[in-house]
Amino acid sequence: MNFGLIGKSLSHSFSKAYFEKKFNDLKLLDYTYQNFELETINQIQSVFNTLRLKGLNVTNPYKEEIIPFLNGLSIEAKQIGAVNCIKIVDGKTKGYNTDCYGFAQSIKPFLEPQHNKALILGTGGAAKAVAYALKAIGVEVYFLTSSATKKNANTFFYSELNNYILNAFRLIVNTTPLGLYPNINEAPKIPYELITANHLCYDLIYNPIETYFLKQSKQQGALVVNGYSMLQLQAEKSWEIWNEK
Numbered sequence: 001m002n003f004g005l006i007g008k009s010l011s012h013s014f015s016k017a018y019f020e021k022k023f024n025d026l027k028l029l030d031y032t033y034q035n036f037e038l039e040t041i042n043q044i045q046s047v048f049n050t051l052r053l054k055g056l057n058v059t060n061p062y063k064e065e066i067i068p069f070l071n072g073l074s075i076e077a078k079q080i081g082a083v084n085c086i087k088i089v090d091g092k093t094k095g096y097n098t099d100c101y102g103f104a105q106s107i108k109p110f111l112e113p114q115h116n117k118a119l120i121l122g123t124g125g126a127a128k129a130v131a132y133a134l135k136a137i138g139v140e141v142y143f144l145t146s147s148a149t150k151k152n153a154n155t156f157f158y159s160e161l162n163n164y165i166l167n168a169f170r171l172i173v174n175t176t177p178l179g180l181y182p183n184i185n186e187a188p189k190i191p192y193e194l195i196t197a198n199h200l201c202y203d204l205i206y207n208p209i210e211t212y213f214l215k216q217s218k219q220q221g222a223l224v225v226n227g228y229s230m231l232q233l234q235a236e237k238s239w240e241i242w243n244e245k
Helices: 015-025 041-048 075-080 099-110 125-136 163-168 212-219 228-243
Strands: 002-007 032-037 053-058 085-089 092-096 117-121 140-145 155-157 171-174 200-203 223-225
Touching: 002 015, 002 041, 015 032, 015 228, 041 053, 053 228, 075 092, 075 125, 085 228, 099 125, 099 200, 099 223, 099 228, 117 125, 117 163, 125 140, 125 171, 200 212, 212 223
Parallel strands: 002 032, 002 053, 117 140, 117 171, 140 155, 171 200, 200 223
Antiparallel strands: 053 085, 085 092
């Protein structure tokens, strides 16, 4: 059986090593996991034509762009508008979102009553999954964007951030790639001096273990969490979906 990951610049990806270890531990000697680096999503059909292909993971920048190429979507993937897992049965492709599950399960142990309003940095596919997960557990969600084209009632511009907003939003989640290896000195441009010990700052990035965003937040006394646990949980959920009868 063949599995794989769709995305760009996948040399540092988590999934291939994770699943190859799983296959080895389970003695699934005829199972393989391959990275499919695509310049554009229009190349996806060549991936779907891979022999004995049973499942795929999807990473940036294709979590939203992949949807028109699929035969169906799970309820969660349809509501979120982003896919990071694909199951293939008899040549038919169905998209799922396991990011929302992974994020929800990984953040629950850290949530306290003051974390009832979240500011999500970014507006892409991962941000949509995070928003879906948080809303499901009763957290109010707003987005932070640098794009003037995505401004709406529950979105702030970076330039609008002030003490009032950061005091109101004590859960901050970075879903942008800023700070991802090898660009470890990058970080979302927020006023870190306004972060407090009442804040929970979560970064979906897991490499490096502590991003510049998390380091800056930690220096202000915030509780910080990286995305490694989320990644493991979403991977296991993908494996469960691929093996469901």
